Ligand code: FES
């Protein structure tokens with residue numbers, strides 16, 4: 001009902017948005033349907049696949065598990081906000097170089113998770129990379145090139161802190 005709507009203010013990829021949302025509206029649908037940021041994918045809607053991963057106040061979260069009202073006052077970064085000044089983020093570039101994708105459906109979530117991992121742990125081991133990806137499913141690649149891409153990104157970033 002219209003009366004149930006709640007006003008929220010969310011900064012997404014550096015731009016502040018004010019909106020009225022239903023209490024049950026999920027952040028992923030707010031991003032995709034209200035803001036048109038369809039790079040954040042919906043693979044399951046049940047917290048399984050990780051395709052909807054974004055950064056909420058710098059932490060990687062599955063945006064299908066977050067209500068839009070919970071993002072009130074927060075900063076959100078989506079895959080559309082990762083590149084800067086026309087340059088791909090190093091994790092994006094590494095996925096491209098190392099062929100870390102096939103159909104690409106899981107890729108935005110993989111990249112957002114990987115960017116968060118490297119912000120926390122600039123030189124992860126393969127085990128740590130695989131552990132970080134536990135919540136992100138890929139039905140195409142077998143993960144080998146995804147892990148390789150993240151390792152390559154870590155090398156290219158030289159341990160730099162990358163998350164917004
Ligand atoms: S759509 Fe969010 S985890 Fe699958």
Ligand code: FES
Nearest residue numbers: 102103138139140
């Ligand atoms: S590249 Fe197709 S689901 Fe991962």
